[in-house]
Amino acid sequence: MLNKFLKKEKPIIKDDKLNIKAMSGVLELKPAEQIEFSKMKKRIVETFEKFGFIPLDVATIERENVLLAKAGGDTEKEIYRIKKGDKDLALRFDLTVPLARYVAANYNDITFPFKRYQIGKVFRGERPQKGRFREFYQCDIDILGDGKLSIKNDAEIPSVIYSIFSKLNIGPFQILINNRKILAGLAAELNLSDKTSEVLRIIDKLKKIGEEKVSELLMVENISKEKTKQILQFVNFEGTNTEKIKFLKNQEISNEVYLEGIEELEIVSDYVKLFGIPDDYYKIDFSITRGLDYYTGTVYETFLVDYPELGSVCSGGRYDNLTEFYSKRKMPGVGISIGLSRLFSQLKDKDFFENKSMSISDVMILPLTDDLEKTIELATIFRRRGIKVEIFLEDQPIKKKFSYADKKGVEFVLVIGEDEIKSGKYTLKNMKSGEQKILPEDEIISFLLSLRSKNI
């Protein structure tokens, strides 16, 4: 009817074959899943903030030469370039490079050590495949020093990981810790200093491809059978954390980097205990190296005990100089990253999320009268008290109102009809159990407030 007045042409569907699914490689969630995703994200934020990390929100689009200052290889292939005028722009592929640019550009406005978190989307033009996304969330924290940064910071990071994964409630997990200096020192001792990078990169694959293949790869690098054996024996040493530290000290290796590595790992290990992380949740593992040359000391990986096939769900480590491509100032740091989209998607595939509710409201009000005065009055009072309230506003028969609440998966429904308005007492119904009570306003408020902690 109105179109006649407001529009000259009727809208037409331009292309009948328009593909309306999300681009492949994007984790597009259904509403109930999205609620679970948001809960996880919120819990991660709360934990980051509890440890004093402040939010940072760097640009999504960067100059291409900034993004690629360091990169090369796969990164350069995977980058999403933007066509627009004569500028060479591109989408960030991680949160670390933009952070490096940010601290270099804003050095004078930052107090160091700088502890920031960012949860944001990053973009990689990979061929989409299971568990690989082109647009996905990373949750990062980093602590950056100006010139130097105490090793004690490396020890606080596992306690952040511990707090997060305890709170996410996805079962037991284990934080594996190592220090790259130890293997670098071992390599030096074996006269393999010029192959340290390759040795660390290959050892990183041990958990995925096994001992035999790792031996083969080391062979390709012209590392002798004898040395390969020594390296594998070393990284495979089993024992308690204390026994492992003792093992390291008992080696007849005296180069400085090796000793530095032991010292750092021991400090981290001692502090981790102080931070109250149970023994089962934390383990020194000499085979963890993180592969990337970027890391220069402590390294972390985190595995879910019930879902080891997910691989590391939270990794990171210490790096010597974040800003080396953007500033002449040296800024060492330590940080971790959680690949939230990937983690969520994998848990979803394992039917981990049982919630099918499309509501985050504490209560839904179903008004049975045409006059909404009392309904709106109560909703406004509830909301002022911090209660999440949804009002069903459609003109539909009472049965449909209840079935809407049911379909949406809201837990409590407040019914406001003529009788309720007259008596000042309202029917609060638990949609799951079917149980209902008739309560005055203030008792409804205290009851709903007592439930609050359950919802996000």
Place this chain on the structure above:
Amino acid sequence: MLNKFLKKEKPIIKDDKLNIKAMSGVLELKPAEQIEFSKMKKRIVETFEKFGFIPLDVATIERENVLLAKAGGDTEKEIYRIKKGDKDLALRFDLTVPLARYVAANYNDITFPFKRYQIGKVFRGERPQKGRFREFYQCDIDILGDGKLSIKNDAEIPSVIYSIFSKLNIGPFQILINNRKILAGLAAELNLSDKTSEVLRIIDKLKKIGEEKVSELLMVENISKEKTKQILQFVNFEGTNTEKIKFLKNQEISNEVYLEGIEELEIVSDYVKLFGIPDDYYKIDFSITRGLDYYTGTVYETFLVDYPELGSVCSGGRYDNLTEFYSKRKMPGVGISIGLSRLFSQLKDKDFFENKSMSISDVMILPLTDDLEKTIELATIFRRRGIKVEIFLEDQPIKKKFSYADKKGVEFVLVIGEDEIKSGKYTLKNMKSGEQKILPEDEIISFLLSLRSKNI
């Protein structure tokens, strides 16, 4: 030292003239500003959720033909296209088009009315200028019906706006409300049905360019002096909201659209009162039309009383069919959008934000002993109680520790030295007032918890 072992080449700065500032058109904030921005965002989220809107997080990258199904003109010019393989991809330029695609694609998993919010970045390749961004946040809510949606939803939206801007604490504001059907009906009455779109678009400019220029523009559209006068007289009618509704009813206009418009506006206006919005904060304004043909009924704009020059900070309205380009199902809706980056940036330019703190912690612990056992123990207890705690972990003289806390702008500092550890009482210092107290653990916890609501 370590580089010798881990790296083959020393890093080089690839390009000495590398521009490390953010791309122009991005609101890159300093840490203290970022904290304020996050607070605003958090308050908006809390309010959206209090009204029962659930989070949604649609894709950032879309197929170009999906984004441009409806658009044209400026949108097509401003879109950021992505180069990658043979796919035509582009960055979303608003949150509405991806929402339309999402509900069309996920129809079967959605319970209608569907109330969702999304706070996310959108991208427009505009020439950067003051207050115009190329990458910026929008905060959107929409309520979508399947086939139909009650007008009462239009009445709840202003109460969301009211709650948000009350909570943002940026002074008094005024929500202006109108219904496009009224002017469309007036145009029909004046035999200008074929020019309705133009009339509404021109009237929308009244507040910005004034009466004279609006008259000129109407003239260009071949609208007579007499009719121009009638239109202007109509939209300029002043009075209370009640007087305005009366004025509308007293016109001798009987076309259906006009009458529908009055009816809807009256319902919205009546409910707005019920939602407890004070009279000063809400006004019917016949000159509000939102320019875009997209809107088909109720329209909203919001102005800050102290900063009218910012223009509307929250706008939206009712639309007949969100999904017209993506689905044959009709989905009417009503929604609003806050341009958060723009709003924040303008308030910042007016020195609205006084906070210069780079910390969101409730307390920073300064350990004075080498042994951090007690420090870590207390920090862990505090964090478990929900207190945000930062530990200063660097090995520095005591004076530097205090000066760090001061520079970061943290309000409370807890000093833990030998004496404190022995006595079990710790020094809590207010860094602003200089006042300090020696308190046992539990009193520190209750004190810090009582402050919690002040921080984010």
